[in-house]
Amino acid sequence: MGNIRVRFAPSPTGYLHVGGIRTALFNWLFSKSRGGKFILRIEDTDIQRSTREFEAMMISALKWCKIEWDEGPDIGGEFGPYRQSERVKKGIYEKFTDRLIGEKKAYYSIYARDNPQKELFRTYKKEEASSRLHVIKFAVPQGSTVVKDLAKGDVRFDNHEIEDFIIVKSNGYPTYNLAVVIDDATMKITHVIRGEDHLSNTPKQILLYEALNLTLPVFMHIPLILGPDRTPLSKRHGGTSVQYFKSEGILPDALMNHLALLGWGAPKEIFHIKDIISSFNPNRISNKGVIFDYDKLRWINEKHMRTMDIDELFDYFKRWIVEEKIPFSDAVRSDEEYAKEVLDIARQKVSTLKELVVFIPYFFDENYEFTQEFRNKYITKEFARTYLELAHKRFKALDTWDMMRIKDEVEKICRAPDISKKQFIQTLRGALTGRLITPGLYETMSIMGKKRVLRRINRCLEEI
RNA sequence: GGCCCCAUCGGAUAGUGGUGAGUCCAUCUGGUUCUCAGCCAGAAAACCGGGGUUCGACUCCCCGUGGGGCUACCA
Secondary structure (H helix, E strand, O other), X not given: OOOOEEEEOOOOOOOOEHHHHHHHHHHHHHHHHOOOEEEEOEOOOOOOOOOHHHHHHHHHHHHHOOOOOOEEOOOEXXXXXXXXXXXXXXXXXXXXXXXXXXXXOEEEEEEEOOEEEEEEEEEOOHHXXXXXXXXXXXXXXXXXXXXXXXXOEEEEEEHHHOOOEEEEOOOOOEOHHHHHHHHHHHOOOOEEEEEHHHHXXXXXXXXXXXXXXXXXXXXXXXXXXXXXXXXXXXXXHOOOEHHHHHHOOOOHHHHHHHHHHOOEOOOOXXXXXXXXXXXXXXXHEOOOOEEOOHHHHHHHHHHHHHHOOHHHHHHXXXXXXXXXXXXXXXXXXXXXXXXXXXXXXXXXXXXXHHHHHHHOHHHOOOOOOOOHHHHHHHHOOHHHHHHHHHHHHHHHOOOOOOHHHHHHHHHHHHOOOOOOHHHHHHHHHHHHHOOOOOOOHHHHHHHHOHHHHHHHHHHHHHHO
């Protein structure tokens, strides 16, 4: 089969969005499943819009997603440099365009400086062009071009449909169509897996491969990710960048799971991408545009949060709350054992870290508020004081403090005829947390510890 | 406009020339638990339209319709 080499080649002109990361993921999955190499290349030939900041953000987004590359601008590699702007400086593209012009397969198109719209004349002579405003255009030959696509089959294009196109801009930079071809060829890319939006440009690229006598890679164009209205997913539809999902408290494992599942007949719903590498088969990727389903992502995230190793989740959680500047992050760091236990019971109740963080602040703040609902429904009732006092007395008397013991005690108290189990439990829950919706009461009490529980009951009693 | 791609419940998919068209998310009903979440049980919900081919088409072909892409000195 030879050595499989695939690449992800983003343009650093904005945030990395889910569509981009999905093609990166499929490329990565493909290379890993075939024991190949995954290359990261930065396509920054649009000098107006490309920035190093965006590049850095893309790299960190990719790393956050745990997509790792074997060669790239940050780590180098045999076929570097991996930034097109640097390849321009090395004269890599020029060598090829000189050849094309020499063979009259491309020409200089000279423009008027005072009217850059107007083509003055064409020439093959460098001397004539160099002092004037010019671009290099590829001379599209007669005939037709067939794209052999792994997903679409053979797609035929009539060359008449394709105009001579610019391959080198007037600023000397190659255009996309030229740069991809030369880079993919010189980097020995064997499979080009990319978004469907590139399909129509592929014949141009094939023409270039043929003119330059380079070996064609295998192409595969995968459908785009759409918003609910079936237009390409964009900011209008909500957050789309990897950063957005990160700050929403989505786990990278869940995002990857969802993206992998989207438009792919995966063998199961919940998985870790590392575990599906061997079963990855690009032929199973659906051929139609797919709508990004935020609800399903939440569900997948929930599953990952609940089943993932607690230490791993906790490590991630600690970093996340600092980055998101969550008020109680200091408290978490000051008592990690406690915080980890809180995380462990609370994760069963929420779907994202963002939800988690609004669900549990009272665990870390002794001045938690009593919600209005708790006040109306319970604090104002007669049984509140009586039973909270009783609870305090009974809990104080306990010599051991574990869940079973607590449960027994609570249930004993509930047997009283003038209060229902629900009433008592909700009163106690409210006293300890200020709220009526929390993790399980027994777990909560057990984790909070006897001292804290007694203190909190007292604090509530003062409010009554 | 021209060229190209695509089309199964609301979303994602499974599926075969003959099926009660299956599954997951979401929705709705019940059940269970200390709240919530979950879990369990159930319901509703689809083959874009029209022509062919065929004994028979969701499936194969053509035409429409709809959606998307390309047609940039953006990638």
